[in-house]
Amino acid sequence: MLCYEVLHAKGYRLTPQRILVLKTIYHADNHISAEEIYEQLHDRFPYINKSTIYRILELLSGLKLVTESNLGDGCIRYHAAIKGHHHHLICRICGKVIDLEESTLGPLKASMLRDYGFDADLRHMVISGVCSDCRSS
Amino acid sequence: MLCYEVLHAKGYRLTPQRILVLKTIYHADNHISAEEIYEQLHDRFPYINKSTIYRILELLSGLKLVTESNLGDGCIRYHAAIKGHHHHLICRICGKVIDLEESTLGPLKASMLRDYGFDADLRHMVISGVCSDCRSS
DNA sequence: GTTGCAAATGCAACTTGTTGCATTTGCAAG
DNA sequence: CTTGCAAATGCAACAAGTTGCATTTGCAAC
Ligand SMILES: [Zn+2]
Ligand SMILES: [Zn+2]
Ligand SMILES: [Zn+2]
Ligand SMILES: [Zn+2]
Numbered sequence: 001m002l003c004y005e006v007l008h009a010k011g012y013r014l015t016p017q018r019i020l021v022l023k024t025i026y027h028a029d030n031h032i033s034a035e036e037i038y039e040q041l042h043d044r045f046p047y048i049n050k051s052t053i054y055r056i057l058e059l060l061s062g063l064k065l066v067t068e069s070n071l072g073d074g075c076i077r078y079h080a081a082i083k084g085h086h087h088h089l090i091c092r093i094c095g096k097v098i099d100l101e102e103s104t105l106g107p108l109k110a111s112m113l114r115d116y117g118f119d120a121d122l123r124h125m126v127i128s129g130v131c132s133d134c135r136s137s
Numbered sequence: 138m139l140c141y142e143v144l145h146a147k148g149y150r151l152t153p154q155r156i157l158v159l160k161t162i163y164h165a166d167n168h169i170s171a172e173e174i175y176e177q178l179h180d181r182f183p184y185i186n187k188s189t190i191y192r193i194l195e196l197l198s199g200l201k202l203v204t205e206s207n208l209g210d211g212c213i214r215y216h217a218a219i220k221g222h223h224h225h226l227i228c229r230i231c232g233k234v235i236d237l238e239e240s241t242l243g244p245l246k247a248s249m250l251r252d253y254g255f256d257a258d259l260r261h262m263v264i265s266g267v268c269s270d271c272r273s274s
Numbered sequence: 275g276t277t278g279c280a281a282a283t284g285c286a287a288c289t290t291g292t293t294g295c296a297t298t299t300g301c302a303a304g
Numbered sequence: 305c306t307t308g309c310a311a312a313t314g315c316a317a318c319a320a321g322t323t324g325c326a327t328t329t330g331c332a333a334c
Contacts (some may be wrong), residue, residue, distance in 0.1 A: 013300050049314050089255045117269025118226045132254025150330050186284050
């Protein structure tokens, strides 16, 4: 897996805990929370500590190996960056989630750069609002 | 203050705690956190309870009397909606904050509506990235 | 001004996430 | 295969935010 090489190249150790967290995020169907990662791993490997999980997630996020997103359920959720980027529209009435291609926000990124010289990090945005079904009723 | 009328019109009681929280947010120079509101109020009115503050903020936010935003310092910060809306670009290198007029994201809002029928709530976005100064160095 | 009662608050226990520090360990060098 | 040591982890205490429930109170009706 490419992630291991990134860690090694930047001088970070390849510990069993880091490998387990990376595998858990990679194999998760959807976006997974720190708590869920901890629960899954602690069942099989009781020696794994909660604070270690949080520190590993902070590291992986800083290295951009995983993306963080706040889907509005009160916790940060993680996603393997290697699986690609995308955005979410979340309906605040019915909770439905619409996924957007990363490229959808290309014009926005370009206008930020042109007007403000600001290189916006738009890899995994979450936008709240009301979906078409809920608007018509 | 208009906020009181909104509360009354929707059938919510006008309690001393709610009035104090509204005044504190309105008179805050910048975006203020729940913890800061609690500290300021608890100094002068020791009977005020922490959980009450959090519940009031949740209510005011739901009624759109205040806007929530995560400026990346680990807590949600609040802003009086009556003072107007805007967006923030935050540089992840130097921490500088660039404020945007609400209208800047008008085209984005329009394209969400046109392409997905989604009425996006873009009143107070926070976008992370790298500012022009930090990019040139 | 009383009264009645649902709404709001205070309290305390709890959950979730963070931090400082002692111990352990990945891994590079010999 | 050892050794050395900075990096990483485990632990326990802590901070921030949430929840259930008993008590209090805003306020509308009389
Ligand atoms: Zn996503
Ligand atoms: Zn909906
Ligand atoms: Zn703001
Ligand atoms: Zn900068």
